Amino acid sequence: MKATRTGPHEYAANYLYNEKGLAPFFACDSRVKDGGGSVVGEFRDDGERYVARLSYKDSNLVHPGGATPAGTEFRIETIREYELKVARHPEEDPVGEQDFYSLLSPRWPGMKGEKNNGEVKEIPVPEEFGEGVNVRIQGSNIEFERYERLLRLAFDAVGVHAGYFSELHPSSNIQDAERYVRVHTDESGPVHSRTGPITSLGHLLEHDRQGRRKLDQRDDDLHGRNRPGFYHTATLDSRRIREAWPHHELPKEVKHYYAKEWKRPKSHPLAHPKVGASYQVSYWDETLYVSDLDRLNEELEETVRSVLMEAGIDIAPLRGNGPYVPDAYWEPTVEENVERVTELDLTQIRHEQESVVIRYLADGGFSPVEWESLQTLVADGGVVSPQDIAEEHGRHVDSVRRALRRIDELVEREYGKVGLRSDYIAELVHDAVVDAQEKVRTAMSTGAKAVEAAKRGLGETMARWVAWCERYGVDISNRLNALEIDLGELDPHRDPDPSYLVRLGLQVWTDAGQDPARYRSARIRYNGRVVPAFKLL
Template sequence: MEVSRVTGYIEPAPHEFSANFLFDENGLAPYFAADSRVKAGDGSQVAEFTDQGEQWIVKLYFQESNIVHPGTRLPTGTEWRLHEMREFRLKVARHPDEDPVGEQDFNAHLAPRWQGMKTENKYGNVSEHSVPEPIIEAINVKIAGSNIEFARYQRLLQSAAAAVRVRGDYFEVPHEYSNIQDAERYVRLAKETSGPVHARDGPIASMAHLLENDRAGYRKVVQNDDDEYGRNLPGYYHTVTLGPRRVREVFPDHALPKEIKHYYARHALSQSGDSPLAHPKVGVSYQVSRWNETLGVTPDDLDQLQRELDQTLLSVLADAGLDIAPTHGTGIFVTDAYFDAKTTESGPEVIALDVTEIRSTQESVVIRHLADGLSPVQWESLQTLVTDGGEVSPADIADEHGRHVESVRRALRGIEDLVEREYARVSLRSSHIADLVHQAVTEAEDAVKRAAEAGAKAVRTAQQGMDETMSVFIAWAARHGIDIDDALSRREARMEMRFGAPGQRAGRVIREGFEIWEDAGLPAQRYRMARIRFSDGSLANAWQYLNPG
C-alpha cells in the first residue's frame, strides 16, 4: 500500500470523549473523602483552579444511588459508617470568561465498587453488581466530556479533586481494567468544499460498499440529506461504521473499530454564512461496541487512539481530493471555538486509501473465477447468495439445490476470495462483489434464454430454406442479443443491427459477426455498410469496427 508523508497537515481537534477510570490503590478512601467534603459544604463544594494557564471551575455534588446499603460492614470486612448511599459527581468546566460557548467541560461520576456489592433496579429487583475478581475495593470514575485533549482528562480530574480538597493522588494510577468508551476527533470544512467527502462515489460511500460484508449483522451506513425539520441539506448526516477487520483492509496497522462521518449541526440551515455552525464537520470516532476487546487509558493507549483517529480522518480528506496541508491561511477549513485550523509538522502518516485498488482487486477476483469456470455447485451457491435476502448457511444452499451439504462446503472452499464463511453463515465478501456476482448471474440467465432463442431461430431459418451457415449467423445474433430480423427481411434496405452499449466488447462481437457473415457466403459490402444502433441512442457504421480491406 502506498504511503505518502505529509508535513504541515491540518491538526484535528478533540470532540467527544468518555472513559471508565478505575482506581483501587486507596480502596474506598476517595469515596469517603468526597462524602466528607459534600457534607462539609451542605451538599456541594465549588472551587476554581488553573491548568496550563487556563482557568477552570469545579463543582462537587452528590446524587442518589441504587447501590444496596451494605449495613455496618462490607462483605470485604471494611466497616461502613455511612447512613445514606450516595454517589458523587465533579462537574468541571472552562471558566466562562475563557469559554463563552460553554462546551469545553466534562462530568466525572464517582461510584464505589467492592466484591459482593448489590444494586436494586426501579422495579425493586436486587442483584449482585459484577466487579472484576482482582478488585477488592475501588472507586470507578466515569468521565464524559467534550472539546478537551484526551490526555488531559486524568490530570484535570486530579486538579479538580484537589481544588475541592479531595486528594488528587487518589486518582493517579488507573487500574489496568480502566477503559475508553467513546472518542472523536474532527475538522470543520467550508460547506462548498465538503461535497467530495459525502458524494455517492466519495470515500464514505466507497468504504461502505467495498469493505462491508454483504449481509454483516452490524453493517451501518447512513446517507441522510434531510435535517430534523425535513429540509434538504446535502451531506447532513452521512456515516459508515467499520469493524476492526474491515478497517485493517485500508489501514493494516490499525486495530480500533471506527465510524467516519460528515455531519452538520441541527440548526445549520438557520445559521448565517459567517457562523461556523453553517459549515459541516468531518469526524472519526472510536466505536467500542463493534468489537470484543477494550482500549485502556495508558499514555500508549491514548497515543494509539489519537493516531488512528487522526490518520483515518486525514486519509479520508486526502482521498476526497481535499488539501489537508493549506499553505495560505486556513484553506478549505473553518475555525470554530475549539478547532483552530492550525497545521502541525508532527503526527501520523497519511495513507492512500486505495479504494480504487480494492475495487479493481475485487473485480479481478470475480472475473478470474468466471473465466476459469465455476463448478455447478459453486454456481448454485452464488445464485442463492445473491437472491436470498436472509441469513444463508451451507445447509440452506444444499437443500435449495438438492446437494449434499459437504459438496456445498467443498465448493465454497474453492471460492473463498468471493465468500466469507463464519460458523453456519455464508456471505459474499462485500457489497461490490455481490453486485458483480448478481450481474454475472443475471447475464448467465439471459444467456440461457438467448441460447434457447438462438436454437429456435436456427430451426426457423432452416424451415425457411436458409442454409446452415446462415442459421449460424442468426444464432450468433441471438446469442449476443442483436436484433437483425427486420433488416434481413428487407433485402433492399440498408441493414441495421441493434446492439447494447458501445465499447470494446461491441467491437469484438461485430468483427466476430463479420467472419460468420462471410462464411455464409453473404456480400461483405452489405455487412460493412450496416448501420449499428446502440442502446444509448448513438449510431455507427460496421466498417468503423472492421479492419480495412
C-alpha cells in the same frame, strides 16, 4: 510531512483508582453532607478558568452491612454515587460546550447492584483491584490527556483531596473518543459523495452480513429539511479497518455530519460540517486502556487526514485556513513533522475485488451448485446457512459446502453462516448472475427463433444466421440493397471485440449462402460509430 491538526470532540472513559481504597468515596460523602447536598468550587488550568460542582445521586448498589467483604468499616446508611460536573467558566465559554460530567462510584470485590425488577447482580471489579473507586467520565471539546489532570483539580476545588486521584489503575479504559476538523460546506462534498471515501469504505470493506451493517447516509435533518451530507458515516470493525489502514487496530466510525443548527449564514461555524473519526468500543471484544491514549490519538488523526486526502481536500494549506473553518473550540493549525498519513488506495481494493470475480468467471465460470449458492447470497438479505441454500435448490448440503469452499475468495463462512465478502463483490456477483440469466433467456430465444426460421422453410444455415443475430443482439437493416449491421452498445470489458463479431458474422453469413461482397460493403454501427465492414475484417 505537514498536516492540519484535528480537534478533540467527544470522550468517555472509566478512570479507576485504588491507591487509597474507599477513602475518596467517603470523602465525597462527607463534603456533600457538609455542603447541604452540593459543593461548588473554581480552579485554573493552563490559564483557563473552570467551575466544578459536586453533588450526589441515588444508586442501586446493595449495602454491604457494617463492613465490606474486605473488612473496611462502612458507617454510611445510604449508598449514593457522586456527580462532579466540570465546565469552562461561562465568561470564557459562551457556547457552554467545553465541559465534562463524572460519576464516582465505590468498588469492592463481590459488590452487588439491584435492578429495577428486584434482581440482584454482581458488579464486576478488575482482578486484584481490591477496593477503590470508578470515576466514569463523559466530556467534549477537551484534549483527551487533560481529563485526568482536570479531574484532580476539580475534586480539589470542591474539597476532596487531589491526592486520592494521583495514580490511575492500569485497568482504566476508554469507551468513546472522536477527533474532527470542520470543513467549509462548499469544499466537503467529495467526502460524502457517492464515490467519496465514506461511501467507498462502507461499500468495499463492510462485510455483507456479519455484525451490524453500518453505512449510514442521511441527507435530511431531524426536521425533514434537505442538507446533502447531513449525517454520513461508515463504521468498520478492527479487521476491516486494517484493509484500509494496515497498521491500525481500533474499530472506528468515519463521519461527515452537520450540527442540528446547521441552517445558519455561511459566516457561522455551524453552517459547515465536521469530518471526524471516532473509536467504536462495541465493534471489538478487546479493551482500549487509558495507557493507549497516544495510539488512539494517532489512529484517529491519521484516519481523518487520510479521508480528507482521498477526497482531494488539502490537508496542509499554505495560506490561511484553506478549506477549514475555525469554531469555538478548534482552530486550524498545520502540524510539522507528521510521521505518517496513509493514502487510501480504495481504487486498488476495488480492483482486487474485481479481479477475484473476473478470475472465477474467466476460469470456466461457476459450477451449477456454485451459481445457485451465489444466486441465493445475492438475493437474500438475511442470514443464510449452507443448509438454507441446499434446501432452496434441492441439493445435498455437502455439495453446497464443497461449492462454497471452492469460491472462498468471494464468500466468508463462519459458525454455519455464509455471506459475500463485501457489498462491492455482492454487486459484481449480482451483475454476473443477472448476465448469466440474461444469456439463458437469450439462448432460449435464439433457439426458438432458429426453430421458427426452420418452420418457415429457411435452410439450416440461414437459421444459424438468425440465431447468430439474436445471440449477439445484432440488428440488420436492408435499404436499397445496402446492408447495415448494428452491434449496439458494446462494453469493452465484457462484450466481444467488434472486429471479432464482424468476422464471425461474415462466416455465418457466407455459410448461409449469402453474398460475402455485400457483407464486406455493409456499414457497421456500434457505440455511436459507423464503420465500413471491410475495415474491421
